[in-house]
Amino acid sequence: MVYDFESIIDRRGTSSEKWNLISQDMGPGNDDVIALSVADMEFKPAPEIVDALVDSARNDIFGYDYVTDAYYDAVVGWMRRRHGYELKKEWISVSDGVMPAINTALRAFTRPGDRVIIQEPVYYPFMSAASHNGLTLLNNQLVRDPQGRYRMDYEDLERKAADPRCKAIIVCNPHNPVGRVWDEDELRRLGDICIENGVVVLCDDIHADFTYPGHETVLFGSLGERYAGHCIDFTAPTKTFNLAGLLCSNAIIADESMKRDYDAAAQNIGGLTVSHAGMVACQAAYDHAEPWLDELGVVIRRNRDVVEDFTEGRSVDLVRPEGTYLAWLDCRRLGFDSDGLRDFMRSKARIYCDEGGLFGMSGRGFERVNLACPTRMLERALGSLSEALAAV
Numbered sequence: 001m002v003y004d005f006e007s008i009i010d011r012r013g014t015s016s017e018k019w020n021l022i023s024q025d026m027g028p029g030n031d032d033v034i035a036l037s038v039a040d041m042e043f044k045p046a047p048e049i050v051d052a053l054v055d056s057a058r059n060d061i062f063g064y065d066y067v068t069d070a071y072y073d074a075v076v077g078w079m080r081r082r083h084g085y086e087l088k089k090e091w092i093s094v095s096d097g098v099m100p101a102i103n104t105a106l107r108a109f110t111r112p113g114d115r116v117i118i119q120e121p122v123y124y125p126f127m128s129a130a131s132h133n134g135l136t137l138l139n140n141q142l143v144r145d146p147q148g149r150y151r152m153d154y155e156d157l158e159r160k161a162a163d164p165r166c167k168a169i170i171v172c173n174p175h176n177p178v179g180r181v182w183d184e185d186e187l188r189r190l191g192d193i194c195i196e197n198g199v200v201v202l203c204d205d206i207h208a209d210f211t212y213p214g215h216e217t218v219l220f221g222s223l224g225e226r227y228a229g230h231c232i233d234f235t236a237p238t239k240t241f242n243l244a245g246l247l248c249s250n251a252i253i254a255d256e257s258m259k260r261d262y263d264a265a266a267q268n269i270g271g272l273t274v275s276h277a278g279m280v281a282c283q284a285a286y287d288h289a290e291p292w293l294d295e296l297g298v299v300i301r302r303n304r305d306v307v308e309d310f311t312e313g314r315s316v317d318l319v320r321p322e323g324t325y326l327a328w329l330d331c332r333r334l335g336f337d338s339d340g341l342r343d344f345m346r347s348k349a350r351i352y353c354d355e356g357g358l359f360g361m362s363g364r365g366f367e368r369v370n371l372a373c374p375t376r377m378l379e380r381a382l383g384s385l386s387e388a389l390a391a392v
């Protein structure tokens, strides 16, 4: 390995939200608890990105920015190389985050009182984005097939999309927290239903760069003109390269009139903003840090395998992820209710994951485990979980 994915960096007492949540929720005296929650990584950024930021700090003037061609080229190049998506720079709208961009899109394409579809269990800020914009949620709940694989329920989707007040769907691909990477057929089928019913597809691809062998993220717009003309793909370098604090994302909107409406909505809430540091980091990441990401993939795969081995013969089950760096752990066989499971994980096992119920009722009894940490840290957490399980 060229890059360091082994060092354990103590983030307690820093501004890290993930580590601060422990003392915030559990009080002082819990420094032994290991944080495996919020979706950022326990790794320093790629040195290529750090060098670009240092260079920028030394030489740049931090005035108002416009987006340079070199930046657009970096984004276009990444989408071509990593996702086989040929897009034009004119389709890109920059933003300081995927959630701000999704909120902007909801303002552009819905009116208060309208309805928006989500697919629970799902990243919970989708729900608050809907409610902040005066929208009613329609839950097209994911279902599990006999092999335990999460699937979309198309009959239910058809019914919900046909509701005349339903104007948009927020899709998550790869899906946080269940780890599905939706394949081309699944996306087309969803797209056909939405196009037929005039429902705009807002596709959150923030985890797109994390897939396990045998799976590849298909960006919705890359399905072809008909689909591209009806969707926004929300992409970002921030999950991929652990840059969430730098605030940067790129929405891809192929349809001219949709792009105009989106950009107008963005201007209405203060403009198409992105931080200077975010742009510098994004460009450096996409242009120079690909080898770092490829090595990181090896670590994430190893960590997934560690968790999978751990579950063998124990009463917790891994929903095998196809993408993301998150593991969805089915703990229902332990027999706890939601509060009991949370207390068990935090107070007994001494690990702080995300409770499944946060992602919707259908997530109750599950825990979301963040795999993006040094393997030794994960093993330590699992060792402590193992002791707690033995005492149940």
Ligand SMILES: Cc1ncc(COP(=O)(O)O)c(C=O)c1O
Pocket: 039, 096, 097, 098, 099, 100, 123, 172, 176, 204, 206, 207, 236, 238, 244, 248, 249
């Ligand atoms: C599916 C998904 N979308 C969006 C975000 C947040 O994106 P941003 O920080 O760019 O708003 C996350 C972060 O965990 C996520 O998992």
